[in-house]
Amino acid sequence: MCPQAVNRQARQEKIARAALTVFSKKGYAATSVREIAKAAGMGKGTLYEYFQTKADIFVAATKQWLNALESRFSIHVAGLEDPAERLTALAHAFVELVDPLDPMTARMSVEIIRQGVLQEGVLYDRRHELREVMLGTQKRVEQVLLEGISQGIFKAAHAKDVGKMAANFIGYLDGILLHSVMTKGELELKEHVDFFITTVLHFLSKPSGGPSRRGPQNADLKGAS
Amino acid sequence: MCPQAVNRQARQEKIARAALTVFSKKGYAATSVREIAKAAGMGKGTLYEYFQTKADIFVAATKQWLNALESRFSIHVAGLEDPAERLTALAHAFVELVDPLDPMTARMSVEIIRQGVLQEGVLYDRRHELREVMLGTQKRVEQVLLEGISQGIFKAAHAKDVGKMAANFIGYLDGILLHSVMTKGELELKEHVDFFITTVLHFLSKPSGGPSRRGPQNADLKGAS
Amino acid sequence: MCPQAVNRQARQEKIARAALTVFSKKGYAATSVREIAKAAGMGKGTLYEYFQTKADIFVAATKQWLNALESRFSIHVAGLEDPAERLTALAHAFVELVDPLDPMTARMSVEIIRQGVLQEGVLYDRRHELREVMLGTQKRVEQVLLEGISQGIFKAAHAKDVGKMAANFIGYLDGILLHSVMTKGELELKEHVDFFITTVLHFLSKPSGGPSRRGPQNADLKGAS
Amino acid sequence: MCPQAVNRQARQEKIARAALTVFSKKGYAATSVREIAKAAGMGKGTLYEYFQTKADIFVAATKQWLNALESRFSIHVAGLEDPAERLTALAHAFVELVDPLDPMTARMSVEIIRQGVLQEGVLYDRRHELREVMLGTQKRVEQVLLEGISQGIFKAAHAKDVGKMAANFIGYLDGILLHSVMTKGELELKEHVDFFITTVLHFLSKPSGGPSRRGPQNADLKGAS
DNA sequence: GATGAATGAGCCTTCATTCAT
DNA sequence: CATGAATGAAGGCTCATTCAT
DSSP, X not given: OOXXXXXXXXXXXXXXXXXXXXXXXXXXXXXXXXXXXXXXXXXXXXXXHHOSSHHXXXXXXXXXXXXXXXXXXHXXXXXXXXXXXXXXXXXXHHHTTOBTTBXXXXXXXXXXXXXXXXXXXXXXXXXXHHHHHHHHHHHHXXXXXXXXXHTTSBOGGGGGGHHHHHHXXXXXXHHHHHHHHHHTTOSOHHHHXXXXXXXXXXXXXXXXXXXXXXXXXXXXXXXXX | OOHHHHHHHHHHHHHHHHHHHHHHHHHHHHOOHHHHHHHHTSOHHHHHHHOSSHHHHHHHHHXXXXXXXXXXXXXXHTTOXXXXXXXXXXXXXXXXXXBTTBTHHHHHHHHHHHHHHSTTOTTGGGHHHHHHHXXXXXXXXXXXHHHHHHTXXXXXXXXXXXXXXXXXXXXXXXXXXXXXXXXXTOSXXXXXXXXXXXXXXHHHBOOSSOSOSHHHHHHHHHHHO | OOHHXXXXXXXXXXXXXXHHHXXXXXXXXXXXXXXXXXXXXXXXXXXXXXXXXXXXXXXXXXXXXXXXXXXXXXXXXXXXXXXXXXXXXXXXXXXXXXXXXXXXXXXXXXXXXXXXXXXXXXXXXXXXXXHHHHHHXXXXXXXXXHHHHHTTSBOGGGGXXXXXXHHHHHHHHHHHHHHHXXXXXXXXXXXXXXXXXXXXHHHHBOOOSSSOSHHHHHHHHHHHO | OOSOOOOHHHHHHHHHHHHHHHHHHHHHHHOOHHHHHHHHTSOHHHHHHHOSSHHHHHHHHHHHHHHHHHHHHXXXXXXXXXXXXXXXXXXXXXXXXXXXXXXXXXXXXXXXXXXXXXXXXXXXGGHHHHHHHHHHHHHHHHHHHHHHHHTTSBOGGGGGGHHHHHHHHHHHHHHHHHHHHHHTTOSOHHHHHHHHHHHXXXXXXXXXXXXXXXXXXXXXXXXXX
16 A cells, blocks of 8 residues: 655655755756766666756755755844844854855855746746745845834934845855855955944934934944954 | 068957857857857867967957957046046946946856855956956056055055955955846946945045044044944 | 456457557557557566567457458458459448558558568468468458359359459459558549549459440449549 | 768768668667767768758658659559559568568557657657658559550449559558568468459459450469469 | 565657768 | 768666565
8 A cells, every 4th residue: 555655745855955065066967867867876867756857956956055045144143232233143154154164055056046036047947936036035135124213223214225235245244155155155255244333323323312422333343344 | 560460469368359249158068169150250279270279269359358348448538537436436346347348257256256266167267367366456446546545545554455355356346247147237327336435435535624534533433343 | 267367368459459559659669568558558577477579469460450450351241242342342441541641551561571571571481371461351352252153243264263363353353452541542542442443343243144235344343433 | 172972862861771771670769869970980970960850760761762762662663554563562572561570660660650640759740741752652553543444445334443552552562561571471471462462353344345244354363373 | 365566678659879972 | 171971878767676664
């Protein structure tokens, strides 16, 4: 009756996970199905029991990666109250994507973008799904900004621009991350991002009313850099 | 040098130009040599008279593209004196890369990055060359910043950070451009970039005119924290 | 013999029946074992409990089909006494193989022939078994002819040729049936077959003894057409 | 300018010819492209310079075969005046299709029919083209019949039935040929066909002028059988 | 006994590269 | 020089068969 009770979803996730490591290393086109199978520790044919095509495997790997990203963001931000700190934490989560010892995630992001941008790309027809995920992160940033405003920490005048600011924030992070990957660590990613945040917070923040201007200022700057 | 050499180079450029249009449309892997030959209006075998491999053609196309980019920047900036205006002009040059009617250049940039980032990428072993070109643009930005400082328009305190600032500037532009390409114009690229520049200039600029320099400066510093 | 054996045979027949519908629709090569299993309402592995290979399943399906054919002939001929009528009835049984609404049987016959004729065919090594069955039908025709002669209806001179005549009869029916299938009903099968029988009976029949030659002859022709 | 002046059509014919021998031996599905290439004495990839798909190769092989058939018929019939002889010659051309030493053509006919009959068959969508060719042969037979009638050799009463008769004639030949192939020569093909022609001519022919009708008729039968 | 998950041989097809002309 | 005909390695995918459950 029940020969092998295999958890289909678990199997698919295992494959997607294995595929992720290979795709991120060599890209979609240069990765052969055989390699994926080997990485997943199973036969070539088995992959096709769980996915229709190589492209589907790539999509699954992509989704897995995006989910991992999301949860990483959640972990970083968890427990932080101060909007400035939360913004910084988000950026740092991005920074950590570029592990010099395992730059997988960063490379994967390049490949994903490519597959979504190029007409012949595997994700081209599903790029709206990607956009959804990215919008999720963007919304997260917007919320932080709005909280900052409502808490009186950020200037209320920017309320109408939170959308643009969030998009720019994410855009910047993606861009600088790419550059970092491309230079393989020559670029001091964290320093750059911290500096960027300084810029942004400088733009956002109200003069922190108080008797002494210098003290807090220094403290803040130290923390940001 | 000799006429033949000139002829040879002209041929190579013609091929590179043709290849660029195809590569930017379909990406490296999905582009066949036959297509390039057809686009260049010559036989497949002839390509191999001027290039050793398909990868070499891609490198040539890449260089051509980067040069075109450089000259585009030069044109935009030419004649502008005010550092703020020059910064803005540079950014606008980037924005115009994403022609909604011909997103070729933007897509090409994705492909180039990918080929430079992925281990199996055609440009992987030459990514330092890419880095060179990007550093060129970065230097250009740095120079504008330094000029602004020397002209007393930008705060002198940032002099030590021009490197970071320029890298961030370029990084942001690349990132937001990618997002724009990926969303196929849903994102209002120009508005976002202009807003970003506002942020940057706000951070950079001295309080424009005023009786006391210190006061405003302090205010600025406050704002940054 | 023992209950299990009976059960076993029933299972095999069920599988063969299911396989027949699929094989006749798509041919041997294009039919996958999975499809057969689904059509039989059981698991793929189960099939291999009852058959060694896919080829064996095809052989079983073939035999089932041939048996069905035989019984169809029996039914048609049952109760008819007149040899001419019996011959006609046999031919009509063939004609009905090509049901425009369900051309399964006709298509199956093509596939069977193919598998028996081609070196790599599944039935190639067993084509003698097929020949047996076909000889069965041929013998049936021969017998009708001999009865007609012994009844004085057909010319006695043909007694020595009944073998050839029967073979030709069956051969013609197979051939015209194939053509009909290939033209998907554009060919008026029944009309052609009836005309053929006219020819044959004209050749076979004695001038039906009596004062007038024309009358009876006409009668025969009418009856045949 | 002109690296290799290759005669495309000659090349295609060479491939088709080679493919014919393999297809006729093993059938479409069981024949691999590699085998065709080897038989044609060229690389696998070369085939795809001249044909889009394996199916296209099969179609080309089919057409070649049909053309060969046509010319064979022409040769056999050439120079014959007497309609009866021409009919016989046509039938004999068919008979010779089954060369016991090289039964290729006969097997090919089975495969062609199959591919045209089965829904998944390669020729299924082009079965009308096949029908055209077959109609060509049929027309040829019809013409012979009509000539016989106009020459006063065949009964004028059959003029309205020449269509049916020709279709039956071809149908019979195809059918008996298949049986012959399936039995690998156990069936004496020529004898059977000759006997069949006797039947047909008996049906067709006018009593060959003479005082008595019975006499000549008997004579004919003797001679024919 | 019944099942379907797993497998890998083998299929058709593409394409960068070579080379005779 | 210019060409495109020729090639075979390699790719994605299918599927008959096995076997653990």
